[in-house]
Amino acid sequence: MRVSGPLRSPAEKILSRAEAVREAGPGRSFRLVFTNGCFDLLHRGHVECLVRAREQGDALLVAINTDASAGRLGKGVDRPLVTEADRAMVLAALECVDWVTSFHEDTPEALIAELEPDVLVKGGDYAEAEVAGAAAVRDRGGRVVIVPRVAGHSTSGLVRRLKGKGET
Numbered sequence: 001m002r003v004s005g006p007l008r009s010p011a012e013k014i015l016s017r018a019e020a021v022r023e024a025g026p027g028r029s030f031r032l033v034f035t036n037g038c039f040d041l042l043h044r045g046h047v048e049c050l051v052r053a054r055e056q057g058d059a060l061l062v063a064i065n066t067d068a069s070a071g072r073l074g075k076g077v078d079r080p081l082v083t084e085a086d087r088a089m090v091l092a093a094l095e096c097v098d099w100v101t102s103f104h105e106d107t108p109e110a111l112i113a114e115l116e117p118d119v120l121v122k123g124g125d126y127a128e129a130e131v132a133g134a135a136a137v138r139d140r141g142g143r144v145v146i147v148p149r150v151a152g153h154s155t156s157g158l159v160r161r162l163k164g165k166g167e168t
Contacts, residue, residue, distance in 0.1 A: 010092035013099050020101040021114050024061050031057035034117035034133075036108045038070045039087050040080045045123070045149060047094065052147045053121035054096040061099045061115065062091050063108050072106055107132035118142045124149035 015023060024032050033056045039046055054060040064087055065073070070080040080087070088100045103111045112120065112133030120137040124146055128134055134144045 010089050013092040013097065014088045015099050015101045017101055017103065017111065017114075020061060020063075020099060020111075024059065024099060024115060024117075026116050030059055031119070032115065032117045033057040033060045033119040033121055034063065034108075034112060034115060035060070035121040036063040036065075036103070036111075036132075037123070038065045038073065038080055039091055040070070040082055042087075042090050049121070049123045049147045050091075050094060051096045053119075053145070054098075056119045056121060056143075056145055059098040060096060061101065061117070062097050063111055064088060064091065064100065064102050066102050066104045069104050069106055109133045109136070112136055116140060116142075119145060121145045121147060123147055 033053050035050070035053045037046075039062070050060065050062065064070075064084065065080075067080055067084045070084075071077075073079075082090075084102055088102065091097050092100045101111075105111075109132045113136055117137060119142060120131065120133055122131050122144075126146060128144050128146055131144055131146075137144055
């Protein structure tokens with residue numbers, strides 16, 4: 001049986017960008033893993049990717065798109081379905097997630113440059129050449145890890161199924 005330390009409140013795991021850089025940025029004494037995304041409707045594919053990401057180092061920081069930047073991704077006018085604050089809280093409640101922050105830009109490249117993570121993880125719907133910030137991480141001696149997708153699990157697929165059920 002694994003016994004862990006005291007349970008951390010999800011709210012205390014949600015950091016401003018400045019707090020994230022202070023806690024997990026350059027000068028840290030641990031191996032930082034970084035991943036990012038919208039995480040609009042959290043599903044099994046997300047969870048499995050996050051667990052695999054956390055296995056790559058000592059701490060996992062998840063950066064989510066703000067509502068405005070998520071809306072610019074072209075996934076539909078009604079996206080994100082879940083607000084930034086709610087998405088952050090759900091992610092922060094996961095044991096494998098150490099911190100959650102957000103970024104307002106279209107990509108997390110500037111945040112990755114500020115944090116200098118040791119490992120950058122993305123889901124299998126990306127090729128390494130498409131991963132924002134990958135070159136910067138590799139140039140500093142870090143690694144880029146692509147976690148295979150879990151077949152049949154995507155937010156866009158969930159939205160399509162929900163819309164189809166709502167129409168019948």
